[in-house]
Amino acid sequence: MKVHDTILDRLGERIVSGQVPAGERLVAADWGEELGASRTAVREAVRVLESLGMVSVRRKSGITIRPSTDWMAFAPEIVRWRLRGAGRLVQLHELSELRAAVEPAAARLAASTADGVARAALGAAVQDMVTHADRANGADYLAADVRFHATLLRASGNSMFAGLTAVIEEVLVGRTEQELMPQTADETALRLHQEVAHAITRRDGEAAARAMTAIVDEADRAVQSLPL
Template identity: 45%
Template sequence: MDRQANSGVHAEVLQILGRRIAGGVVPAGAVLTLALIEDEFRVSRTVAREAVRVLEDHGMVTSKRRVGVTVNERTQWDSMNSSVIRWRLDGPQRHAQLLELMELRAAVEPAAARLASSRANRHQRSALTRLAAELEYLGATGAGRSEEYLAADIEFHRTLLQASGNSMLAQLAGPVEEILTARTNLGLVPPRPDERALRGHIDVAAGIAYGDADTAAEGAQAYIATVSLEVQIGGPGVDEPEL
């Protein structure tokens, strides 16, 4: 098997194992072995070992000689890792993961907006204004579920977090992107997004552009409150994917 093919097989094994663990199909405390992985997926020891190594890097398993590969409690997982988030979103814990991500946003984005009002550079202020206007236009034309809307939304929130001037907040762009993508893929974004959410983006951009910390923070709180309600309304009905 050539290197490229080997890489593809490794990725497939990793995705399946990651989803099983994240979904509780393989529960905490369960013990796997490289031999079992090799046998089930008909892969080489190298492929099995590499998949386990990545899962171990994510904190999902612990590998010990003479013991095997033990699945860790969720408290040990790297919960901010994009792969871990995606795997939870693909499983029966989907709604819980969505709510956790919204709680993270509620804690972080108003603070980031407040900081950005005094720290954003000219390019970031201009980009946020442009992206907020683009979201408003796309939303008004019923394109809330389009790839263009999602791309603009991701770029807006990534720019906002970066504009905070706090490198730790900027690193939260990955988890925020995951929930924005999930909301679109799950059909939780209305074709015509709530005007309060669109107005919130405009207010964030305006507050940052004019150095008004209160307006920026309140705008973030407004769109998060609206989006949180959409996620809650989606409820456990989005919790039943196939594993």
């Protein structure tokens, strides 16, 4: 990881956590001194924060933290920082609501638009999930799960849905990083992923959407059962 990426994560997490509240003005040099980073590294990180709508930069007034309503909520970086913070369960629930609105529709579309390559990729991803089911909190299972959902969104043929691939990936990665995944995969979850893949293969959009809805609902119930 590049130095400015590390600095970016540290600054982003501070802003998201509220340690640096909206409206507060800061000087880049102060951040650099506090974090032990060069001015160049801090400057590059601040540019990214500005592009995400998290800060505004003015020559004479320095860096001002913007309210969260101005942030690019779908930016993978912001999703990742929120999942690492105290409000992770709220973020997970909001992301579940987003997934409930998008992924069933994507599955329905994919049943009509997915080509042979995409259908094969979905099946292969599910098979890899089954293979690594005894380590559902491990890297191999996560990679297969990410591949399944990314393939689904792209196979929908809707560029807006496909554009959410990185956000959904952050959700799945975040669940593993925050140790929210069980060691052994839930059999129902595996079966539902298989049902989505099979429904898309046989061009049954309604069945694909139903199974995908069940996947998202099950994931949200798991989040709701976690202690605050």
